Amino acid sequence: MTIHNISKENSILNTFISEIRNVNIQNDSMRFRRNIERIGEILGYEMSKSLNYTSSTIKTPLGKCDISLSNNDIVLCSILRAGVPLHNGLLNYFDTAENAFISAYRHHKHDPESFEIIVEYLACPNLENKTLILADPMLATGQSMVATFEALKPFGTPKEVHLISVIGAQEGIDFVKSHFDNKTHLWIAAIDDKLNDKGYIIPGLGDAGDLAFGKKLQQ
Numbered sequence: 001m002t003i004h005n006i007s008k009e010n011s012i013l014n015t016f017i018s019e020i021r022n023v024n025i026q027n028d029s030m031r032f033r034r035n036i037e038r039i040g041e042i043l044g045y046e047m048s049k050s051l052n053y054t055s056s057t058i059k060t061p062l063g064k065c066d067i068s069l070s071n072n073d074i075v076l077c078s079i080l081r082a083g084v085p086l087h088n089g090l091l092n093y094f095d096t097a098e099n100a101f102i103s104a105y106r107h108h109k110h111d112p113e114s115f116e117i118i119v120e121y122l123a124c125p126n127l128e129n130k131t132l133i134l135a136d137p138m139l140a141t142g143q144s145m146v147a148t149f150e151a152l153k154p155f156g157t158p159k160e161v162h163l164i165s166v167i168g169a170q171e172g173i174d175f176v177k178s179h180f181d182n183k184t185h186l187w188i189a190a191i192d193d194k195l196n197d198k199g200y201i202i203p204g205l206g207d208a209g210d211l212a213f214g215k216k217l218q219q
C-alpha cells in the first residue's frame with residue numbers, strides 16, 4: 001500500500017484540519033461537516049493525479065483544444081455515518097462516479113474498551129474492473145476499513161483501490177496495510193501517533209460521527 005500523507009506539505013489543507021481538531025471550533029457542526037467536505041475535495045484532487053488520462057479534443061466557440069481527461073470508471077463508497085460529508089466532498093469533483101454506501105459501527109459487547117464492527121446496510125454497484133474509492137474520515141484501529149472491504153468483495157474485483165481518510169492512527173494504518181495489496185493507495189490528511197484504550201485517535205478530534213451529526217446512544 002502506498003501512503004500519501006497530504007499534510008506533509010504546507011497548504012490550506014492545514015487550516016481545515018486545525019478547525020476540525022480545535023475544541024473551540026469543532027462543535028459548530030455545519031462548519032465541521034463543511035471542513036470534512038473541503039478536505040474530501042482536496043484529497044480527491046490529489047488522488048485524481050494518479051488516475052488514467054487519455055487525450056481528447058474539445059471544440060470551443062473559437063477553435064479546438066487538446067486536453068487530457070481521466071477515463072476511470074469510479075465507484076465512490078463511503079462508510080456511514082461519518083463518511084457522508086467526506087463522500088459529498090469527493091462527489092463534488094467526481095461528478096459521474098457511481099456510488100456505494102455501507103454502514104459500520106462499533107458494537108460494545110461488555111465494556112467500553114472492547115468492541116466488534118457491525119456491517120449492516122450495503123448498497124453497491126458492480127465493482128468489476130472499476131476504480132474503487134473507499135472513504136471514511138477516521139482510520140483508528142483500521143477494523144472498519146478492513147471489514148467493509150471484505151463485505152464489498154461479492155460485488156466484483158476492482159481494477160484499483162484508493163482509500164481516503166482524514167485522520168489516521170499509525171497502528172490502524174499498519175493494520176490496513178497488512179490487509180490490502182501493494183497496489184492500494186491511501187490518501188490521508190494527517191497521521192497521529194496513537195490510540196487510547198477506547199480505540200480513539202490521540203490527539204485526533206474526538207468522535208467524527210457525533211461532531212457531524214450529533215451524539216448517538218451507544219448500542
Ligand SMILES: O=P(O)(O)OC[C@H]1O[C@H](OP(=O)(O)OP(=O)(O)O)[C@H](O)[C@@H]1O
Pocket residue numbers: 079080081082083104105106117136137138139140141142143144145172199207208209210
Ligand atoms: O478504524 P476503526 O477503529 O474501525 O474506527 C473508525 C470508525 O469509527 C468511526 O465510525 P463510528 O463507529 O464512530 O460510527 P459513526 O460513523 O456512526 O459515528 C469512523 O467513521 C470509522 O468508521
Ligand SMILES: O=c1cc[nH]c(=O)[nH]1
Pocket residue numbers: 082138140199200201202204205206207208209
Ligand atoms: O478517534 C476516533 C476513532 C473512531 N471514530 C472516531 O470518530 N474517532
Ligand SMILES: [Mg+2]
Pocket residue numbers: 082207208209210
Ligand atoms: Mg462515531
